[in-house]
Amino acid sequence: MTQLFLEQALNGLQFGLMLFLLAAGLTLVFGIMDCINLAHGSLYMVGAYFVAAAAQAADSFWIGLGAGVAGAAVLGLLLELTLFRQLYRRDHLSQVLATFALILIANETVRLIWGPAPLMLNPPEALSGPVEIAGFFYPAYRLVIIAFGLAVAGLLYLLVAKSRVGMWVRAGASNREMTEALGINVRGLFTAVFVFGAALCALAGGLLGPLLAVQVGMGESVLILAFVVIIIGGIGSIRGALVGALIVGTVDTLGRALLPTLLRALLPADAAATLGPALASILIYLLMAAILFFKPQGLFPARA
Amino acid sequence: MAFYRPARWQKPFAFTVLCALLALPGLMEIFDQSYYIGFATRVLIFALAASSLNLVLGFGGMVSLGHAAFFGIGAYVAAICQQGGIVEGLLAFPLAMGVAGLFALLVGALSLRTRGVYFIMITLAFAQMVYYLFISARAWGGDDGLPLSERMQFAGLSLTDDKVLFYVALGLLTAIMLLLGRLADARFGRTIQAIRENETRMEALGYPVFRYRLVCFALGGAIAGLAGALLANLTGLASPALLQWTQSGTLLVMVIIGGVGYLYGGVVGALVLLLLEEFLLGFFAHWHIVLGLLLIGIVLFAPKGVAALFDKHRSQP
Amino acid sequence: MTAATNSAKNAPLLDVRGLSRRFAAVDALRDVNFSVEAGEVHALIGPNGAGKTTFIHHVSGALQADSGSIHFAGHDVTKLSMHRRVGAGMARSYQITNVFLGLSALDNVALAVQGRPDAGSSFRFWRPVRTEHALFDAAAGYLEQVGLRDKQQSIAGNLSHGEQRALELAMALATQPKMLLLDEPMAGTGPEESARMVELIEHLARHVTILLVEHDMDAVFRLADRISVLVNGQLICTGTPDAVKNDAGVRRAYLGDHL
Ligand SMILES: Nc1ncnc2c1ncn2[C@@H]1O[C@H](COP(=O)(O)OP(=O)(O)OP(=O)(O)O)[C@@H](O)[C@H]1O
Ligand SMILES: [Mg+2]
Numbered sequence: 106m107t108q109l110f111l112e113q114a115l116n117g118l119q120f121g122l123m124l125f126l127l128a129a130g131l132t133l134v135f136g137i138m139d140c141i142n143l144a145h146g147s148l149y150m151v152g153a154y155f156v157a158a159a160a161q162a163a164d165s166f167w168i169g170l171g172a173g174v175a176g177a178a179v180l181g182l183l184l185e186l187t188l189f190r191q192l193y194r195r196d197h198l199s200q201v202l203a204t205f206a207l208i209l210i211a212n213e214t215v216r217l218i219w220g221p222a223p224l225m226l227n228p229p230e231a232l233s234g235p236v237e238i239a240g241f242f243y244p245a246y247r248l249v250i251i252a253f254g255l256a257v258a259g260l261l262y263l264l265v266a267k268s269r270v271g272m273w274v275r276a277g278a279s280n281r282e283m284t285e286a287l288g289i290n291v292r293g294l295f296t297a298v299f300v301f302g303a304a305l306c307a308l309a310g311g312l313l314g315p316l317l318a319v320q321v322g323m324g325e326s327v328l329i330l331a332f333v334v335i336i337i338g339g340i341g342s343i344r345g346a347l348v349g350a351l352i353v354g355t356v357d358t359l360g361r362a363l364l365p366t367l368l369r370a371l372l373p374a375d376a377a378a379t380l381g382p383a384l385a386s387i388l389i390y391l392l393m394a395a396i397l398f399f400k401p402q403g404l405f406p407a408r409a
Numbered sequence: 410m411a412f413y414r415p416a417r418w419q420k421p422f423a424f425t426v427l428c429a430l431l432a433l434p435g436l437m438e439i440f441d442q443s444y445y446i447g448f449a450t451r452v453l454i455f456a457l458a459a460s461s462l463n464l465v466l467g468f469g470g471m472v473s474l475g476h477a478a479f480f481g482i483g484a485y486v487a488a489i490c491q492q493g494g495i496v497e498g499l500l501a502f503p504l505a506m507g508v509a510g511l512f513a514l515l516v517g518a519l520s521l522r523t524r525g526v527y528f529i530m531i532t533l534a535f536a537q538m539v540y541y542l543f544i545s546a547r548a549w550g551g552d553d554g555l556p557l558s559e560r561m562q563f564a565g566l567s568l569t570d571d572k573v574l575f576y577v578a579l580g581l582l583t584a585i586m587l588l589l590g591r592l593a594d595a596r597f598g599r600t601i602q603a604i605r606e607n608e609t610r611m612e613a614l615g616y617p618v619f620r621y622r623l624v625c626f627a628l629g630g631a632i633a634g635l636a637g638a639l640l641a642n643l644t645g646l647a648s649p650a651l652l653q654w655t656q657s658g659t660l661l662v663m664v665i666i667g668g669v670g671y672l673y674g675g676v677v678g679a680l681v682l683l684l685l686e687e688f689l690l691g692f693f694a695h696w697h698i699v700l701g702l703l704l705i706g707i708v709l710f711a712p713k714g715v716a717a718l719f720d721k722h723r724s725q726p
Numbered sequence: 727m728t729a730a731t732n733s734a735k736n737a738p739l740l741d742v743r744g745l746s747r748r749f750a751a752v753d754a755l756r757d758v759n760f761s762v763e764a765g766e767v768h769a770l771i772g773p774n775g776a777g778k779t780t781f782i783h784h785v786s787g788a789l790q791a792d793s794g795s796i797h798f799a800g801h802d803v804t805k806l807s808m809h810r811r812v813g814a815g816m817a818r819s820y821q822i823t824n825v826f827l828g829l830s831a832l833d834n835v836a837l838a839v840q841g842r843p844d845a846g847s848s849f850r851f852w853r854p855v856r857t858e859h860a861l862f863d864a865a866a867g868y869l870e871q872v873g874l875r876d877k878q879q880s881i882a883g884n885l886s887h888g889e890q891r892a893l894e895l896a897m898a899l900a901t902q903p904k905m906l907l908l909d910e911p912m913a914g915t916g917p918e919e920s921a922r923m924v925e926l927i928e929h930l931a932r933h934v935t936i937l938l939v940e941h942d943m944d945a946v947f948r949l950a951d952r953i954s955v956l957v958n959g960q961l962i963c964t965g966t967p968d969a970v971k972n973d974a975g976v977r978r979a980y981l982g983d984h985l
Binding site for chain 3: 597
C-alpha cells in the first residue's frame with residue numbers, strides 16, 4: 106500500500122510538473138496580455154509532433170527534443186507576429202474565436218501531414234528501464250521528467266523573481282498600464298513571453314510523448330487541465346501556477362489510483378464500483394469549485 | 410454594441426421562412442430527398458442551441474465556453490427518461506430543460522462572481538467536468554453514450570416519423586424565438602443588454618446585476634437542454650461528444666457567424682455552418698482548415714458577424 | 727416620536743468613520759472621518775489625486791475599504807454592495823460621463839426609473855418596455871427637471887458634453903435618492919453650461935442632500951453649506967466656506983494657488 110502510494114505520488118509529481126510547464130506560459134499570456142489563448146494546447150500537440158518527427162529523423166530522442174522545442178518556438182514567434190499581436194487589444198470573444206479557429210487548423214493540418222494514426226516516440230535507450238529507489242522499482246525515464254520539471258521550475262523562478270525581465274513580467278501581470286507608462290518595450294516583452302510559452306509547451310509535449318500517445322486532439326484535454334491549474338493558482342502568477350499544477354497533478358493521479366480502493370472500504374462494492382471512477386475523474390473539478398467558492402480570484406491573485 | 414432593435418423587414422421575412430419550412434417535408438418527399446428532412450431537423454435543433462447561447466453571449470454579454478454541457482445534459486436526460494419508460498416529450502422535454510437549467514444555475518452561481526478570462530475558463534472547466542462524469546459513469550453508457558431504443562412521443566404523436574420530429578422541432582424553435590424576441594424588448598432584455606454594455610452603471614442605478622446575469626445564464630442553459638433532448642431523439646443517442654468543449658466552440662462559432670446579439674444570429678449561424686459542413690466535407694476532407702481560416706478572417710475583418718453585414722441601422726456607437 | 731427615531735433624526739445622514747484604503751504603494755485614503763447632515767450641500771475639495779473620486783467610490787460601494795465604517799440613514803452600509811446602497815437612497819454621478827451612449831436620453835432615464843424598487847421587478851419577459859408608459863412619463867419628468875425636455879429622443883451619444891452631464895444627473899435623480907454623490911458635475915463644461923449646472927444643483931438642493939466634489943471654486947463657494955478639504959488622502963479641515971477660506975492649513979496645502 107505505501108509502495109503504491111509512493112509510486113503514485115511520484116507519478117502525480119511528474120504529471121504536475123508537466124502541467125506546470127504548460128500553465129506557466131499560459132498564465133503569463135493571460136495575466137500580462139489579458140488574452141485568452143485556447144490554442145495553447147495545440148502548441149503542445151504540434152510541439153510533440155515536431156519532437157517525434159525530429160527524433161525519428163535524427164534517430165535520437167535528445168536531438169529530437171531540442172529540434173522540436175526550437176521548431177515550436179519559431180512557430181510561436183510567427184503566430185505572435187502575425188495573429189496574436191492583433192488579438193491583444195480585441196475583446197475576449199474575438200480571442201476565443203480566433204484561437205479556436207487555430208485549433209481547428211492545427212488539428213487538420215497535423216492530420217494532413219502525419220495522418221490519423223498516433224506517432225511513436227521512444228524514450229532514450231539508456232532510460233527505458235526501471236531503477237530501484239527506496240525498495241521499489243520506478244521507471245528511470247519518469248525520474249528524468251521529474252528532474253527536467255524541477256529544473257525548469259527552478260529556472261523560471263529565478264527568471265521571474267530575480268531578473269530584470271522577470272520584474273517587468275510581474276509588473277505587467279499586476280498592472281499593465283503602469284508597465285507601459287514606465288516605457289518598457291511591452292511589445293517585445295509580449296513576444297518574448299509568448300515564444301517562451303510555446304517552447305515550454307513543446308518541451309512538455311516532447312517529454313510526455315513516450316508516455317502518452319502523440320496524436321491529434323492530445324492538446325485539448327490537457328489545455329483544460331492547464332486552465333484548472335490557472336484558475337486554482339490565480340491568473341498571472343507563476344507561483345500560483347506551480348502550486349496549482351502540483352495540486353492538480355497529485356490530486357488527480359492519487360484520486361484515480363486510490364479513491365476506488367478507499368470507497369470499497371467505505372461503501373458496498375456495488376456503489377463503490379459505479380461511484381469510484383466517476384468521482385475520481387471529476388475530483389479536481391470539485392476541488393476547483395471549492396477553491397472558487399472561497400477564493401474567486403484563485404490562491405495567489407496577481408492583481409490586487 | 411448597441412441595443413437590439415429588429416430591422417423592419419425581419420418579422421415578415423421570418424414569417425415567410427416559417428411558411429416555406431412548413432411545406433419543406435412535403436416537397437422533400439415529392440422530390441424523393443427525404444434524407445434532407447433529417448438534415449433540416451438537425452439545422453433547426455442546432456439553431457435552437459445556438460440561439461440559447463446567443464441569449465447568454467449576445468444579449469447577456471457572457472462569453473461562456475461551457476454551453477455544450479447543458480446541451481448534452483438535455484440529451485442525456487431524454488435518453489434516461491426514454492430508458493426509464495417516460496416516453497412523452499411533453500413530460501421529458503421540460504424535465505431536460507429543468508435539469509439543464511438547474512445545473513446552469515449552479516455553474517453560473519460559481520462562475521458569475523468572476524469576469525473576463527476567468528469566466529471563460531471556469532465555464533469551460535465545469536463543462537469538462539460534466540463530460541468526464543458521463544464518460545466514466547458506466548450506468549449511463551460510458552464512452553459509448555446512452556442510446557434511445559426508440560424515439561419518444563410528443564403529445565401522443567410518435568416522433569419516429571421524421572416529418573413529425575421536424576414539425577415538433579420547428580414548433581419549439583418558433584416558440585422559443587418568439588419568446589426571445591419578446592424578451593429582448595421587455596424589461597428583462599433591456600436590463601441584461603444594459604448590463605452587457607455597462608455593468609457598473611447598472612449597479613449604480615440599483616440593479617442587482619448578479620441576479621439578472623444568473624437568470625439569463627440559467628435560461629440559456631435550459632433552452633440548450635431542450636435542444637439536446639430533441640437531438641437525442643433525432644440521432645437516437647445521447648453521446649458524450651455532445652458534451653465535449655469543442656461542441657461549445659462550435660455553438661460559439663455559429664453565434665458569431667450569424668451575428669452576436671441579433672435575434673436570429675444563432676439560427677443563421679447554425680444554417681450557414683451546417684450547410685458548409687454538409688457540402689464542403691464532401692469536397693475536401695480537411696475542410697476544418699478552410700473553416701479555421703474563414704473564422705480568423707471574420708475576426709480580423711468582419712468582427713460583427715455575417716448578419717451585421719446586412720444591417721444598416723445598427724451603426725450607432 | 728420615540729427616542730430612537732429622534733436620535734436617528736439628529737444623526738448625520740452619512741457618517742464615515744476611520745475610512746482607510748491603500749492601492750499598492752499609494753495611501754489613497756487615510757483614516758477619513760466625514761459626515762454629511764441631512765439637507766446640506768457638502769463640498770469635498772482637494773488637489774488632483776487627493777483621493778476624492780476614490781472616496782466617492784467607497785461611499786457608493788464601488789470599492790470596499792481596508793478599514794473603517796460607513797453609516798447611511800442610520801444603517802451600517804459598510805459591507806453592502808453598490809446596488810443595495812442605491813436601494814437605501816444613495817445615487818451618484820461619475821466624473822467621466824457614464825451613460826448608455828446608444829440609447830436615447832429618455833431610454834437612459836427610463837432604465838434608471840425601471841431599476842427603482844417601487845417600479846417593480848425587471849424579471850418581466852413578455853411585455854415590451856415601450857408600452858410601459860409609467861416608466862417613460864416619470865423619466866420625462868426628470869429630463870424636464872434638468873432642462874433636457876427637448877432632447878428626449880436624442881441618442882445620448884449625440885448630446886453635447888454638458889447635456890450628457892445633465893443626463894447623468896437626471897439618471898441619478900430618477901433613483902429617488904436621499905443623497906446625491908456628484909463627482910465633478912462641471913468637469914469639462916463651458917462657462918454657460920457650468921452656470922446652468924450650478925443653478926440646477928441649487929434647485930435640487932432644496933429636496934435632496936448633496937455631496938459635491940468639484941474643482942470649480944466659484945461653484946463650490948456658491949453652493950456649499952460646508953466644505954471639507956482632502957489632501958493626500960487625509961481630511962485636513964471641515965467647516966463653513968468662510969472658515970475653510972481662512973484656515974491656514976488649507977491655504978498652505980491647497981488654496982494657495984487658487985486664491
Ligand atoms: N485603482 C487604483 N489603483 C491604484 N491607484 C489608484 C487607483 N485609483 C486611484 N488610485 C490612486 O489614488 C490616488 C487618488 O486618486 P483619485 O482619483 O481618487 O483622486 P481625485 O482626488 O479624484 O483626483 P482628480 O481631482 O484628478 O479627479 C491617486 O494617486 C491615484 O493614482
Ligand atoms: Mg476624481
